[in-house]
Amino acid sequence: QKEVEQDPGPLSVPEGAIVSLNCTYSNSAFQYFMWYRQYSRKGPELLMYTYSSGNKEDGRFTAQVDKSSKYISLFIRDSQPSDSATYLCAMQTDSWGKLQFGAGTQVVVTP
Amino acid sequence: DAMVIQNPRYQVTQFGKPVTLSCSQTLNHNVMYWYQQKSSQAPKLLFHYYDKDFNNEADTPDNFQSRRPNTSFCFLDIRSPGLGDAAMYLCATSTTRPEEEKLFFGSGTQLSVL
Numbered sequence: 001q002k003e004v005e006q007d008p009g010p011l012s013v014p015e016g017a018i019v020s021l022n023c024t025y026s027n028s029a030f031q032y033f034m035w036y037r038q039y040s041r042k043g044p045e046l047l048m049y050t051y052s053s054g055n056k057e058d059g060r061f062t063a064q065v066d067k068s069s070k071y072i073s074l075f076i077r078d079s080q081p082s083d084s085a086t087y088l089c090a091m092q093t094d095s096w097g098k099l100q101f102g103a104g105t106q107v108v109v110t111p
Numbered sequence: 112d113a114m115v116i117q118n119p120r121y122q123v124t125q126f127g128k129p130v131t132l133s134c135s136q137t138l139n140h141n142v143m144y145w146y147q148q149k150s151s152q153a154p155k156l157l158f159h160y161y162d163k164d165f166n167n168e169a170d171t172p173d174n175f176q177s178r179r180p181n182t183s184f185c186f187l188d189i190r191s192p193g194l195g196d197a198a199m200y201l202c203a204t205s206t207t208r209p210e211e212e213k214l215f216f217g218s219g220t221q222l223s224v225l
Binding site: 004 | 216
């Protein structure tokens with residue numbers, strides 16, 4: 001079993017819809033949770049960074065962490081074609097620890 | 112803008128022919144990482160430098176080496192590339208200041224092995 005599981009997609013949604021992404025994990029020691037966006041043939045860029053459980057909102061993006069269920073989510077409101085990319089979740093046990101990535105979910109937002 | 116720059120963007124090499132990928136950063140971060148990412152897979156950490164201290168992952172093949180001559184530059188050397196080494200190679204940096212412990216990635220080098 002992989003330490004971090006993420007549905008590869010593709011997830012196709014119409015423009016303006018809410019995109020819902022999630023990851024599950026097995027290591028209860030993870031405390032820091034991140035979401036990265038990766039466009040085709042580019043490096044990942046950090047979208048959201050959350051410590052421990054709870055919600056965090058930044059513009060159209062909302063990250064949720066449920067440590068009791070070992071489940072994290074990313075929601076994208078009012079999706080745009082420019083949101084079409086692969087979204088990678090990542091997590092680590094402490095602020096100075098190896099980052100464990102999910103394999104990424106491909107999102108396609110159609111005009 | 113401060114950033115992480117990788118060269119070249121695309122590299123083609125022959126089976127067994129040594130190749131070097133380069134990474135430079137203007138962020139003045141003390142930690143630099145090399146990741147390997149194959150299609151539809153998670154990035155896999157190969158090794159990282161904490162300042163001048165080299166830290167190899169246990170499952171990184173000996174075929175992969177790295178050099179960091181100064182804070183700004185880091186190189187990935189593949190001594191004898193095999194077909195299985197074709198991948199995107201990502202360089203990333205971070206600081207160790209807790210409030211800034213986040214990875215910044217370059218755009219990657221796509222390596223093809225013929």
